[in-house]
Amino acid sequence: MEEFPLNDQLINKTLQFVETSSTLAKRALDEVGVHRQAQEKAAKLRPFVLQAMLDTGLAASHQKEAADAMLGSHAETLQLFKLACDKIAELKKGQTTKVAGDLGKAVSEKAAGVGESVGSAGAGEYDSLTDPHVGRKTSYKKASDEALARGAR
Numbered sequence: 015m016e017e018f019p020l021n022d023q024l025i026n027k028t029l030q031f032v033e034t035s036s037t038l039a040k041r042a043l044d045e046v047g048v049h050r051q052a053q054e055k056a057a058k059l060r061p062f063v064l065q066a067m068l069d070t071g072l073a074a075s076h077q078k079e080a081a082d083a084m085l086g087s088h089a090e091t092l093q094l095f096k097l098a099c100d101k102i103a104e105l106k107k108g109q110t111t112k113v114a115g116d117l118g119k120a121v122s123e124k125a126a127g128v129g130e131s132v133g134s135a136g137a138g139e140y141d142s143l144t145d146p147h148v149g150r151k152t153s154y155k156k157a158s159d160e161a162l163a164r165g166a167r
Contacts, residue, residue, distance in 0.1 A: 060085050072098055 064082050067073040073081040084090040140154035 056088075056091075067094075072101065 060082070064073075064078070064085060067081055068075060068078060081094070084094050140152055140156075142150075142152075142154075142156035142158070
């Protein structure tokens with residue numbers, strides 16, 4: 015057998031290659047481990063989320079298998095989440111009770127008591143004593159104006 019002369023540079027390069035390969039392999043295995051832990055955590059939550067979807071009506075009973083399959087994929091789970099957000103927004107549009115922060119809704123003049131006969135005044139006349147809005151600014155004569163006018167005489 016023939017001997018090959020080994021120089022120090024070749025040995026150092028080989029050791030660097032082995033060290034770099036080992037470091038990269040360790041990082042890759044660590045990354046796979048993190049991914050597997052996330053998958054296991056998601057798999058534990060999957061049946062509870064599926065049951066919640068069925069209980070709340072976000073998925074019909076005949077869609078159970080499809081919803082379960084979608085929960086198995088991260089991208090499809092996000093798609094389900096988007097659909098759920100859309101459904102919640104749709105339900106909120108039909109909401110009739112006001113909550114803090116909702117903008118006011120316009121009402122007719124009749125519902126507000128403006129321009130209609132509300133008390134003893136004739137149709138289209140203003141009567142501050144029967145007006146539902148206390149202290150409303152108006153160009154009509156109020157009962158308080160009449161009292162002040164009588165006191166000034």
